[in-house]
Amino acid sequence: MASERIAIGCLGAGRMGRGIAVHFAYAGHPVTLFDLKPRAAGDFAALAAAAHDEIAATLSMLADLGLGDAAAVPAIAARVTILPAAEAAALRDMPVVFEGVPEILDLKRAALAEAAALMAPDAILASTTSTIMVDDLSPAVPNPARFLNAHWLNPAYLVPLVEISPGQHTDPAVTARLMETLESVGKVPVRCAPSPGFIIPRIQALAMNEAARLVEEGVASAEDIDRALRYGFSFRFGVLGMLEFIDWGGVDILHHASRYLESSLGDARYRAPAIVGRHMAEGKLGMGTGSGFLPWAEMDIAAHKRRRLGELIARLRAEGLARPPVLPPA
Incomplete structure (x- = not known):
């Protein structure tokens, strides 16, 4: 076919x-x-x-x-x-x-x-x-x-x-x-299994509501929030999958960040799901431990990191933000 x-x-x-x-x-x-x-x-x-x-x-x-x-x-x-x-x-x-x-x-x-x-x-x-x-x-x-x-x-x-x-x-x-x-x-x-919102609508609904909430709370202007999303959030996630990104930085980073945000903002919507706690308990912290959401032990991590960094540099060039290094005076 x-x-x-x-x-x-x-x-x-x-x-x-x-x-x-x-x-x-x-x-x-x-x-x-x-x-x-x-x-x-x-x-x-x-x-x-x-x-x-x-x-x-x-x-x-x-x-x-x-x-x-x-x-x-x-x-x-x-x-x-x-x-x-x-x-x-x-x-x-x-x-x-x-x-x-x-x-x-x-x-x-x-x-x-x-x-x-x-x-x-x-x-x-x-x-x-x-x-x-x-x-x-x-x-x-x-x-x-x-x-x-x-x-x-x-x-x-x-x-x-x-x-x-x-x-x-x-x-x-x-x-x-x-x-x-x-x-x-x-x-x-x-x-994906039958589930309300499938994958993308379910994730993007959370992200869009949070962006609107930032405007509502006066954290930043709509223009600056979108600028932050374009050059920070989507810049990385356009190359790294979200679960890959968790593993790249470490599941422990997400665990501790979630606890801080939930406590500081007083809102359970920042609470990490149970799977994050299980990964913490089992030492499955991501790329650095060889186990996380992705099967890192089965991968050539050095080659993978090099490929992903190359893709990020390509995006930097596409945005016109890649610059040559400043060299010392001759």
């Missing part, structure tokens, strides 16, 4: 469907957006025209920013077809279909049930929901073995990550096939 051109279907012609369409069309695949809402012919024509215009404009913007040739935009955009609800039978020709209707449980269940009845028996059906658990949706699908969640992050055509959350009935082979398909078009899929 990774090398062939496959037909991709998207339920819904809104922001998510259009973003997915841009990405797969850019990668050479034909994509069909299905507008599942019954509309008058004139209303559908207006929707389809707006969607086509937005997709073409997005591709043109990407070309202007160095991703592709502007001359190729019409041909890429032509890979995207938009069909009305009356032509949903075309779903039978789609090996992979993504559901992207609004985040309303009954609305999603209805769309999934309608699509599943029309699709080929071995086709993959994935919801792009960011809030609803896969097993809350799977009862709508007659064959839940071919159903799972695939959470794209906006803008879908740029952010590499897709969070894959199979349900209790999902066939592991279906999960593997979808991850292979996504990897073939340049995505970085990660698998």
Whole structure:
């Protein structure tokens, strides 16, 4: 599946469907957006025209920013077809279909049930929901073995990550096939258990609320907080994973910092989870002890550190902040 051109279907012609369409069309695949809402012919024509215009404009913007040739935009955009609800039978020709209707449980269940009845028996059906658990949706699908969640992050055509959350009935082979398909078009899929907020929304909700709280408490201006996040927080975490970063500095640093913040600010939200205490008790403090969240004993630590530092220097250069050393007078 990774090398062939496959037909991709998207339920819904809104922001998510259009973003997915841009990405797969850019990668050479034909994509069909299905507008599942019954509309008058004139209303559908207006929707389809707006969607086509937005997709073409997005591709043109990407070309202007160095991703592709502007001359190729019409041909890429032509890979995207938009069909009305009356032509949903075309779903039978789609090996992979993504559901992207609004985040309303009954609305999603209805769309999934309608699509599943029309699709080929071995086709993959994935919801792009960011809030609803896969097993809350799977009862709508007659064959839940071919159903799972695939959470794209906006803008879908740029952010590499897709969070894959199979349900209790999902066939592991279906999960593997979808991850292979996504990897073939340049995505970085990660698998996670069904859990509210998946991985990224759960972490970023905490970070965003804390940033807003800093403004509320008058700790710093919004501009300085964002500057600190850009050049400190995201600068490091764009290279080092968060758990890798804990191990890099040491689990004990997090343990003691959490205790201080909880005590000083009088708020249990800074309390470290039990796993941090267990790692402290077991001496699994990270890179320095050869054991932590990552399996450091199995790695060439010196080579790994050198590679990560090189990546940080590359980011420094990209920000225009890398400077040559000041040499002593000749």
